[in-house]
Amino acid sequence: MIRLYNTLTRKKEDFQTHQPGLVKMYVCGVTVYNDAHVGHAMSSLVFDIVRRYLEYRGYSVKHVMNFTDVDDKIINRANQLGIPPLELSNKYIADYRQNLLDLNILPASATPQVSKTMPQIISFIEGLIERGYAYPAANGDVYFRVTKDEDYGRLSARKIEDMQAGARIEIEEQKEHPMDFALWKAAKPGEISWQSPWGQGRPGWHIECSAMNLVELGEQIDIHGGGNDLIFPHHENEIAQTECYTGKEFSRYWMHNGMLQLGGEKMSKSLGNIISIKEFLSKRDADVMRMLVLNGSYRAPLVFNEETLDGAEKGLERIKSALRPASTKETDSNAESVTGLPAAMDTVKKAFIEAMDDDFNTAGALGAIFDFVRITNTARDAGATDAQLKPAQDTIRELTGVLGLRLAEKTGSGDADKFINLLVEVRAEVRKQKxxxxSDLIRDRLKELGVTIEDGKQGTTWRFS
RNA sequence: GGCGACGUCGCCAAGUGGCAAGGCAAGGGUCUGCAAAACCCUCAUCAUGGGUUCAAAUCCCAUCGUCGCCUCCA
Structure with a gap:
């Protein structure tokens, strides 16, 4: 039984879907007006891992991730650049799709956009007005009436009165209540806009997700995810809108990932402490970012710095060490560590599933894998054959695959191999002559060029590093 | 100021009532011409102070500290 932490109840709960075997999962994507950063990568990785694991456990997952492509910041940026807002957002949508591919994140089942969901957004707002949960203001804005929603504040565990105490909300005379939020914003002169019953305008920030959810997944979904900075107001407002519209429970489970920390602070566009995904990938392998996420707990802040990245990279190397071929020295297929492999495979799978079932405890799952890596390496050292190693290595591939790790060996540029082999051959002669x-010069120089040479008992092996 | 999460070895981190996983780093060893890799060994009583319990890192209270949200944000 899979258990997961539900932000709504602040507890781990047994996972049960509305329809047997099918998971409807909606994850808030990005607002596309700039290069996405590694914090976005973290979020996408977390829910990619969730999805992969649910699929591993036999579920079919309908995974929807939206693009918010109509928004103040997009309009501002587009104005600065002197291009149409949708041209800007389309560029960054294409970029983000590429980022996700590069990060080995499975494509979502659907990726709706605000600009393409306008009729449904408008009818959603109309429905809320009809039911008395929203009202048009004199200036053409439409607001959600928070005081009409008894449950308002349930997700973020706060009361309307408490929030007003914060008093950072601008009092707008257009609103009946300071906490009311915009469903529809009247267009300013020259701004991109759509025709609506309330005049030219565009959607407020939260309504798009409610509408796209309804379009893609229906009235009730199983998992709604996103960063924990979205809990309030975004997700709170989504719940309010959707549940007031349908009269039904919206999402059964709410999952939120912690923030990526850079220098002890949340990485965010507004703080400016950003490392883009593109920049990251120019320096490190995608597996490193994923490993960093896996080593932590998805709900906790993730420490992102050179030290933790180095640790992640070394950890990957360690896992890969188990995938190397049998040692070339004499085999001893009957050593205890070799004959014990099948049982250990069984153990690692069980431990992996047990950890992952418990709210996607990837750090615990990795612990099990690392234990098995050691067991596999011990068997190799004891003289296991490739045929004996194969099932163990397949197990490692299977489990790390569920986590989305590629574990690709680095490769050179095609023809390099034969020249490296030649050098290794020459070096063997040189070594014979002591x-x-x-001999060491060749080894050191190759190391500088990214080729690691290791002298084993029965010969020399090399790999790109 | 309000609300929430959290504080486990030098670093990252699992564990939520029964003698503290794992990775990185560090030290010692096997192997090696020397290395590297792999393997073996060593390395924490869980922010602080109270309390509950036969038993607490795990439950309760307080204190200190960190982070997040309350404004755009994955």
Missing amino acids: LWAM
Whole structure:
């Protein structure tokens, strides 16, 4: 039984879907007006892992991720650049799709956009007005009436009165109540806009997700996800809108990932402490970012710095060490560590599932995998054959695959291999003659060029590093 | 100021009532011409102070500290 932490109840709960075997999952994507950063990557990775694991456990997952492509910031940026807002957002949508591919994140089942959901957004707002949960203001805005929603504040565990105490909300005379939020914003002169019953305008920030959810997944979904900075107001407002519109429970489970920390602070566009995904990938392998996420707990803040990244990279190397071929020395297929492999495979799978079932405890799952890596390496050292190693290595591939790790060996540029082999051959001759200085020079120089040489008992092996 | 989450070895981190996983780093060893890799060994009583319990890192209270949200935000 899978258990997951539900922000709504602040507890771990047994996972049960509305329809047997099918998971409807909606994850808030990005507002596309700039390069996405590694914090966005974290969120997408977290829910990619959730999806992959649910699929591993036999569910079919309908995974929807939206693009918010109509928004103040997009309009501002487009104005600065002197291009149409949708041209700007389309560029960044294409970029983000590429980022996700590069990060080995499975494509969502659907990726709706605000600009393409306008009729449904408008009819959604009309429905709320009809039911008395929203009202048009004199200036052409439409607001949601928070005081009409008894449950308002349930997700973020706060009361309307408490929030007003914060008093950072601008009092707008257009609103009946300071906490009321915009469903529809009247267009300013020259701004991109759509025709509506309330005049030219565009959607407020939260309504798009409610509408796209309804379009893509229906009235009730199983998992709604996103960063924990979205809990309030975004998700709170989504719940309010959707549940007031349908009269039904919206999402059964709410999952929120913690924030990525850079220098002890949340990485965010407004703080400016950003490392873009593109920039990251120019320096490190995608697996490193994923490993960093896996090593932590998705709900907790993630420490992102050179030290933790190095640790993640080394951890990957360690897992890969188990995938190397059998040692070339004499085999001993009957060693205890070799004959024990099948049982250990069984153990690691069980431990993996047990950890992952418990609210996607990836750090615990990795612990099990690392234990098995050691067991596999011990078997190799003891003389296991490739045929004996194969099932163990397949197990590692299977489990790390569920986590979305590629574990690709680095490769050179095609023809390099034969020249490297030649150098290794020459070096073997040199070593026979005990010309150690020359031998070490070749090894050191190759190392500088990204080729690691290791002298084993029965010969020398090399790999790109 | 209000609300929420959290504080486990040098770093990252699992564990939520029964003698503290794992990774990185560090030290010692096997192997090696020397290395590297792999393997073996060593390395924490869980922010602080109270309380509940036969038993607490795990439950309760207080204090200190960190982070997030309350304004755009994954």
